[in-house]
Amino acid sequence: MALINKESVKKKMGSRIAANNFAKFLFILATSFSLLVLGVLLFRILDEGLPYLSLDFITSFASRLPERAGIWAALVGTIWIMTVTAPVSFILGVGTAIYLEEYAKKNAFTKFVQINIANLAGVPSIVFGLLGLTIFVRLAGLGSSVLAGGLTMSLLILPVIVVASQEAIRTVPKEIREASFGMGATKWQTIRRIVFPAALPGILTGTILALSRAVGETAPLLVVGALAYVAFVPENLLSSFTVLPIQLYNWTSRPQEDFHMLAASGIIILMIILLIMNSIAVYIRNKFHKRF
Amino acid sequence: MDITINKKSVQKGKEEQEVTPVFNINNLNLWYGQDHALKDIKFDIPEKQVTAIIGPSGCGKSTFIKTLNRMVEMVPIVRMSGEIIYRDKNIFDPKYGVEELRTQVGMVFQKPNPFPKSIYDNVAYGPRIHGIKNKKVLDEVVEKSLRGAAIWDEVKDRLNENAFGLSGGQQQRLCIARCLAIEPDVILMDEPTSALDPISTLKVEELVQELKKEYSIVIVTHNMQQAARISDRTAFFLNGEVVEYTDTSTLFSNPSDKRTEDYITGRFG
């Protein structure tokens, strides 16, 4: 007597395959949902934003009249913030990564730093805003300035840069470090001349992606006190400022449809900036990929 | 302490010859944690000769050669006792910096490990880290080292290309050139041909013969024919001990220890 009834297995087979096909259909549907959303989102923004997009839009200051409003102050403000954030977060992030990967002993302190960085990455960005408001704006007396905003942003993206740099440093093979030490190079010489240059493409890719996140961030700078309506560009690190996302927020939260269209135009500019930054990051990643 | 062996005579071929040792190793012990990897090692390494280290896998050959330039200390769990005298100085003396030691005692690794830089920069690396910046001097050193490593003709037209574009055998000779560029006194080689094809191996072997005119060479090899072909003296390691150390022709033709004989006749290992 057969233990398995072949007939019933065969009968069930049909429904099992049908279940598989149905599930596959659902999975594809879910995956396409993301594509659909992206498509609709881009279409909406282009549809609303293209009419107002012009050179004047880029070079004009904000205005109460939609047809005369532009993003110049916000664009320049974003660049100012980045000139603070980029070097500060790069030096701190790469420094931390080099310390953790090359110098730190495997002890409790190192583990603590590592866990701390992982947790910092999960802190909501608006909480970094509160940190910046207390420490930089009030305690350090910087006021709601470019410097205070840029430093706040540096701390926000620091964990991302640290983690990316650590990964990049870890891909540098131990053999070439040994070769350097074997020639009488000191630790710092080995790091500076061998490890750092070899890890640099990975570090740069991570840093640019982190900076592109900072370019799109709104909440922390709102809390730090960036202005929403600005008709001037910052003159120095202690000037008050606005940034692109805050300008967009300001337009979006007005009831008039015209301002929504302005916001859409600004979003196009913002997305183009992010696209350029990401393309550079991807280019560096691909160009220097797999060298070992 | 017995540093009396410092200038003792070393048997070489048939004729007695006065040879200065570059290394005197005395009662060297080394542990990886609890693992006793080198036991009471005691021998001298002669100047301007090729000393081969042979022995079965895991017997401590790499460990031994890496203690000579203190690279073994990069493993955190390592403990050592005993002394290694390099040209009258104890290399474990805290006053004697590892960087200085490694400037004198260069190393070529098992797998070719060029830097991800141009061929030129690879060779110029050593002089540069030791503070030589003059372009003319560097050019000269690079050419001389590449010639010394018998690879000049193959790369002279592509000095600015990335070293990763070279074949494995070329990379290994480049690594030898890189090592020569700081003109070390001793060159340590840990199975330098094990990753190479027979022709590249032959080239490196010829090169070793050439290099011993200027340098003292210690070479680890798994290949007994290679040891027999290129070395003047051979040490046979087993389980972290030196079983036998004598000149190469004696060791291979007339081993005094049964275990050496078993190993070279292929009975184990």
Place this chain on the structure above:
Amino acid sequence: MTTDKKNQNSIRAMIKENKSRRSQSAVMEKVVPKFFMICAVISIFTTLGIVFTLLTETFTFFSRVSIVEFFTNTHWFPFTADDNADYGILALVMGTLTVTAIAMVVAIPVGLAAAIYLSEYASAKTRKFIKPILEVLAGIPTIVYGFFALTFVTPVLDSIIPGGISIFNALSPGIVVGIMIIPMIASLSEDAMNAVPNSMREGAMALGATRFEVAMKVVLPAALSGVIASFVLGISRAIGETMIVTIAGGSRPTADINITESIQTMTAYIVQVSQGDTGYGTTIYYSIYAVGMTLFVFTLIMNLLAQFISRKFREEY
């Protein structure tokens, strides 16, 4: 040979000569690691700074508003004369949790389904096409999502839902926050499923299991901890999300939730105060830290939970 010899001596001599420089580089060897260590310590000070900032300002807040009221009052109504003000965090917490719940209803099924599709069904070519799109979605700034929620999703919902929907409501930002989180859940879950060794799949396939059965009965259970950790991280992101809910959720804190009506989340409240002309030192000023502290605790618990889940139940293959 003789010139060679001379040259050789000269290089050796030059290196020896440069030894004097060594003292200078020895200083670098000592200073450089200290500098890098300071960099590493700054990340710790950042955490300490956050905790310290939130704690001290929250403390000041509680010297003015009773902690009991903060946790038990169900109304949040600070913009009035000081003695009429209500500071019941529950109203803001409910807003946050409502949006988070809606977001997860969207993000978990879609994200998980996309992850299963990518790891179990899709060809390498399809994956190569889909993954960058998910990356793009993940990289879109939240301000853009907020704009999308207010100007597209809300009007669409208004025309679909019988009886309409307020211009500011919980549903629209909830859905859009969910959309924002899909890529995160999809990619983290897919990583977890990719870590399941192929031998396990092949074992089941060889017995005649369909792909669906393999996915549900073999891969998903094996990757469960990673998948659940991705949900928890998604929840944490939703709780901390600011701009989408600020733009499309409104500013009416209430514990009495109706998802078609305006609400306010903790994050939106902080933005509202930052935007207004509230002076430094007022009770309202300190209230944003009490709210921030609550927010921080919520997300910290979620992040620790996610780490705990993925560490504790890490599958050993």
